[in-house]
Amino acid sequence: MRKRATAKEVADAAGVSKWTVIRAFTEGASITEESKRRVMEAATALNYSPNLLARSLAKNLTHQIAVFVDDFANPQKLPFLETLTERLQAEGLVAMLININTNFDHVHALLNADQRQVDAVVLFGTAFRNETLNDSRLGRGAPPMFVLARDSQIEGVPAVVCDAERALREIVDHLHARGYRRPGFMSGASALSTALKRRQHFLEVWKEKGVDTVASLSAERYSAQAGVAAIRAYMESTAPADRIDVLMCENDILALGAMDTLRGTYGLRVPEDMAVVGFDNYELGGAFAYGLTTYEQPKDEMIDVIMAMITGRQPAETVTLSGKLIVRTST
Amino acid sequence: MRKRATAKEVADAAGVSKWTVIRAFTEGASITEESKRRVMEAATALNYSPNLLARSLAKNLTHQIAVFVDDFANPQKLPFLETLTERLQAEGLVAMLININTNFDHVHALLNADQRQVDAVVLFGTAFRNETLNDSRLGRGAPPMFVLARDSQIEGVPAVVCDAERALREIVDHLHARGYRRPGFMSGASALSTALKRRQHFLEVWKEKGVDTVASLSAERYSAQAGVAAIRAYMESTAPADRIDVLMCENDILALGAMDTLRGTYGLRVPEDMAVVGFDNYELGGAFAYGLTTYEQPKDEMIDVIMAMITGRQPAETVTLSGKLIVRTST
DNA sequence: TTGTATGCGTTATCAC
DNA sequence: GTGATAACGCATACAA
Numbered sequence: 001m002r003k004r005a006t007a008k009e010v011a012d013a014a015g016v017s018k019w020t021v022i023r024a025f026t027e028g029a030s031i032t033e034e035s036k037r038r039v040m041e042a043a044t045a046l047n048y049s050p051n052l053l054a055r056s057l058a059k060n061l062t063h064q065i066a067v068f069v070d071d072f073a074n075p076q077k078l079p080f081l082e083t084l085t086e087r088l089q090a091e092g093l094v095a096m097l098i099n100i101n102t103n104f105d106h107v108h109a110l111l112n113a114d115q116r117q118v119d120a121v122v123l124f125g126t127a128f129r130n131e132t133l134n135d136s137r138l139g140r141g142a143p144p145m146f147v148l149a150r151d152s153q154i155e156g157v158p159a160v161v162c163d164a165e166r167a168l169r170e171i172v173d174h175l176h177a178r179g180y181r182r183p184g185f186m187s188g189a190s191a192l193s194t195a196l197k198r199r200q201h202f203l204e205v206w207k208e209k210g211v212d213t214v215a216s217l218s219a220e221r222y223s224a225q226a227g228v229a230a231i232r233a234y235m236e237s238t239a240p241a242d243r244i245d246v247l248m249c250e251n252d253i254l255a256l257g258a259m260d261t262l263r264g265t266y267g268l269r270v271p272e273d274m275a276v277v278g279f280d281n282y283e284l285g286g287a288f289a290y291g292l293t294t295y296e297q298p299k300d301e302m303i304d305v306i307m308a309m310i311t312g313r314q315p316a317e318t319v320t321l322s323g324k325l326i327v328r329t330s331t
Numbered sequence: 332m333r334k335r336a337t338a339k340e341v342a343d344a345a346g347v348s349k350w351t352v353i354r355a356f357t358e359g360a361s362i363t364e365e366s367k368r369r370v371m372e373a374a375t376a377l378n379y380s381p382n383l384l385a386r387s388l389a390k391n392l393t394h395q396i397a398v399f400v401d402d403f404a405n406p407q408k409l410p411f412l413e414t415l416t417e418r419l420q421a422e423g424l425v426a427m428l429i430n431i432n433t434n435f436d437h438v439h440a441l442l443n444a445d446q447r448q449v450d451a452v453v454l455f456g457t458a459f460r461n462e463t464l465n466d467s468r469l470g471r472g473a474p475p476m477f478v479l480a481r482d483s484q485i486e487g488v489p490a491v492v493c494d495a496e497r498a499l500r501e502i503v504d505h506l507h508a509r510g511y512r513r514p515g516f517m518s519g520a521s522a523l524s525t526a527l528k529r530r531q532h533f534l535e536v537w538k539e540k541g542v543d544t545v546a547s548l549s550a551e552r553y554s555a556q557a558g559v560a561a562i563r564a565y566m567e568s569t570a571p572a573d574r575i576d577v578l579m580c581e582n583d584i585l586a587l588g589a590m591d592t593l594r595g596t597y598g599l600r601v602p603e604d605m606a607v608v609g610f611d612n613y614e615l616g617g618a619f620a621y622g623l624t625t626y627e628q629p630k631d632e633m634i635d636v637i638m639a640m641i642t643g644r645q646p647a648e649t650v651t652l653s654g655k656l657i658v659r660t661s662t
Numbered sequence: 663t664t665g666t667a668t669g670c671g672t673t674a675t676c677a678c
Numbered sequence: 679g680t681g682a683t684a685a686c687g688c689a690t691a692c693a694a
Contacts, residue, residue: 006687017665022688030663052446053393054687057384057670067428072413075406082403085430094447097398097428099416115383116425224614256615264619283555284587288595289620337671348681353672361679385671388686 005048014042025050056117063093065310066113066143070100070126071192073223074253076280080124080149083303091311093119100126107135110142120310123147123157127195130155144316148306149297151195158318160306162297168201170325171277171295175246176209178331180275184215184244186230186254188222198250198279215244219254227257235266245274246331252278252285252294259290259330275331291329298323336379345373356381387448394424396641397444397474401431401457402523404554405584407611411455411480414634422642424450431457438466441473451641454478454488458526461486475647479637480628482526489649491637493628499532501656502608502626506577507540509662511606515546515575517561517585519553529581529610546575550585558588566597576605577662583609583616583625590621590661606662622660629654 011018016035023029024039043049056062065088069077085095096118098109106128113121120143127147132138133154147159175183185202187193194200203214217234219226227249235243249255255278262268262276270276278285278294285292298321305321308314342349347366354360355370374380387393396419400408416426427449429440437459444452451474458478463469464485478490506514516533518524525531534545548565550557558580566574580586586609593599593607601607609616609625616623629652636652639645 008687018688019665020663023664026689032663035663049442049446051448051687052443053384053388053448054670055689057388057672058687058689060670062384064427072409075409078403078406078409081428082430085428086432086434089430089435094443095428096395097412097416097426099413099420101417103417104420111380112383112425115380117382117384224618256618260618260620284615287555287587287591289591335671339671349671350673350681351679354680357673363679366679382671385686386673388688389671389673391686 004051005043005046007048007050010039010042010046010048013046014038021048022050060117062117062119064096064116064118065093066096066098066109066116066118066121068098068100068106068109068121068123068126071189071222072099073221073226074125074251074280075284076252076282077125080299080303083299084122084124084148084306087303087307091307093310106132107138110138114138114143118143121145122306122310123150125149125192127151127153127157129153144310146306146309146316148302150192151197152318153195158309158316160302160309160319161321162295162302162323163320164197165201167279167295167323167325168198169205171248172202172205172209174293174325174327175248175275175277175331176206178275180246180331181211182213182215182243182245183211184217184234184247186217186219186227186247186249186258188219188226188250188254190218192222193218193250196250198248202248217247219250222251222253224253224257224260227254228261230254231258231261232265235262243274246271246277247274248277248279250279252280252282252292254278255292255294255330256282256285256290259292271329271331277331281326286326286328293328293331294326296324296326335382336374336377338379338381341370341373341377341379344377345369352379353381391448393448393450395427395447395449396424397427397429397440397447397449397452399429399431399437399440399452399454399457402520402553403430404552404557405456405582405611406615407583407613408456411630411634414630415453415455415479415637418634418638422638424641437463438469441469445469445474449474452476453637453641454481456480456523458482458484458488460484475641477637477640477647479633481523482528483649484526489640489647491633491640491650492652493626493633493654494651495528496532498610498626498654498656499529500536502579503533503536503540505624505656505658506579506606506608506662507537509606511577511662512542513544513546513574513576514542515548515565515578517548517550517558517578517580517589519550519557519581519585521549523553524549524581527581529579533579548578550581553582553584555584555588555591558585559592561585562589562592563596566593574605577602577608578605579608579610581610583611583613583623585609586623586625586661587613587616587621590623602660602662608662612657617657617659624659624662625657627655627657 007018007021023031152159219230281296338349338352354362483490550561590607612627
């Protein structure tokens with residue numbers, strides 16, 4: 001590996017001690033202008049810059065935040081990641097992107113993140129059960145954790161979420177006002193689905209309106225293909241007369257797959273034959289081809305809040321924010 | 332910050348020296364079964380696990396790879412990131428996701444990555460000019476770099492790319508065979524666009540076929556909205572009789588935005604009135620609503636190669652791989 | 663303001 | 679096989 005200049009070398013070149021070099025690179029340290037100038041000169045000549053690794057070890061602060069993601073099929077992850085990384089970097093932090101999958105589960109990821117001494121862990125759209133924390137390999141050695149964009153379900157771990165109850169109430173109110181009475185709900189991967197509580201609130205609000213029956217569709221993942229498969233299974237097993245008149249999907253990418261299949265494979269019109277609703281407000285849902293009615297999560301505010309918790313400006317307590325209903329032509 | 336157990340503490344508890352503890356956690360170190368057992372026992376009791384930060388400092392190896400990304404609008408980034416992180420983690424590496432933007436340019440990012448002692452930098456879909464490396468703050472202190480999914484343009488920095496010449500030849504051959512003769516090309520953000528060379532080869536191959544005129548459309552970014560704006564500008568400034576009969580877009584997300592606008596805003600049929608081609612094979616392009624003809628990059632192979640270079644199994648030399656033409660209904 | 667000693671938790675190298 | 683010493687590069691506390 002290449003050799004980098006060290007504070008000691010700069011010190012020798014500048015004719016001072018290495019501690020003076022450190023001071024020159026420390027904000028607000030007591031050092032004379034003259035010393036600083038000479039140090040900086042030598043530093044530039046030797047192309048020196050402080051070793052953040054050594055600093056992290058000494059200060060017990062890495063300024064690294066692990067971000068766990070287990071679902072890369074949902075394009076909505078991208079704008080969240082963009083804003084999150086940007087905000088982290090603005091605070092001098094950096095994101096370690098951890099892919100949670102069958103070869104690298106939460107226990108491995110947490111153990112690894114902890115060994116790397118990350119300052120915090122953001123569970124972005126993913127989480128695990130309380131028991132996972134009791135895994136023998138983990139002990140109590142977990143860094144501060146925060147759940148983003150889903151419920152926590154982990155004791156003592158706060159979450160920053162969009163208010164699902166309010167969101168689903170707005171959606172169902174809208175659907176009911178439009179005259180739909182035979183709703184169906186398509187959920188995605190089961191683990192996440194229950195945590196989002198979208199289905200639960202969907203059922204509740206319909207019930208309040210006197211509609212007790214909600215058809216249940218389930219996709220295996222959160223991808224367009226999974227949405228296609230789920231709507232196919234439903235259509236093949238349901239007689240036309242028994243079909244729902246509005247389908248709510250747990251997120252936009254499922255909804256786009258479903259809507260596409262309804263029109264392309266079954267020749268249905270949306271919304272005349274069946275209305276479709278999504279969740280997330282993914283850019284393409286707004287395209288002419290879809291005109292998907294959806295619900296937008298308050299991304300920027302959510303990330304504001306989680307940043308405030310990470311940096312300690314705000315207490316680590318679950319925060320629920322309100323989003324916005326986006327009505328388009330699919331309903 | 333919480334206190335973690337150290338090797339010294341485990342050593343005291345186990346009645347050995349701290350070096351024996353280290354050995355117990357070192358693969359293939361010479362240590363007796365008995366010692367190892369006692370150490371492991373104490374380690375479990377104290378919930379000890381090695382501090383990777385200290386290890387990195389001592390070994391001058393962080394097992395961290397910085398991944399630079401400057402375009403989060405293209406959903407195609409997601410599957411690449413998924414595979415890349417998965418492959419990195421399989422090798423014991425981890426990705427530092429760096430968002431390159433106006434507040435955090437390449438120089439800042441490189442400096443930061445270098446200070447954090449990353450083992451390598453992957454420029455994913457982004458790069459900079461040779462001169463950037465000569466920035467005074469940088470010097471020659473840059474870690475090994477690799478460019479993924481675009482040309483390098485940086486001296487000594489290898490790239491792993493999809494063969495643009497071959498790709499565009501296949502595409503134009505296909506379009507020509509279908510009878511199109513008035514092509515247009517929509518490019519995205521200029522910096523990246525020239526590096527991809529898609530436009531260049533598009534023009535060349537048409538020229539070979541005797542078509543010298545290719546209309547030029549340019550989007551400001553790689554997003555559906557930018558595609559919408561670009562096709563609008565073209566349509567508003569071009570008389571119907573002068574219009575192209577086929578539009579090639581630099582990537583799928585631009586193509587989807589453009590196709591959507593052609594149909595929704597201008598009532599054109601695709602491909603009858605104007606055919607559309609994209610690049611990337613983004614999942615939704617294959618939806619019934621679009622049926623976008625496109626070109627698939629060999630994602631897995633590209634990442635295989637870049638992993639081999641990062642780990643040193645393969646020399647750091649530019650590699651060009653072939654992708655696959657996907658013909659659908661939009662042409 | 664500046665220099666000294668010590669510590670952060672590990673690894674490498676050498677005696678024993 | 680095990681323990682000891684030095685080193686990784688910087689930070690903190692204290693002395694000068």
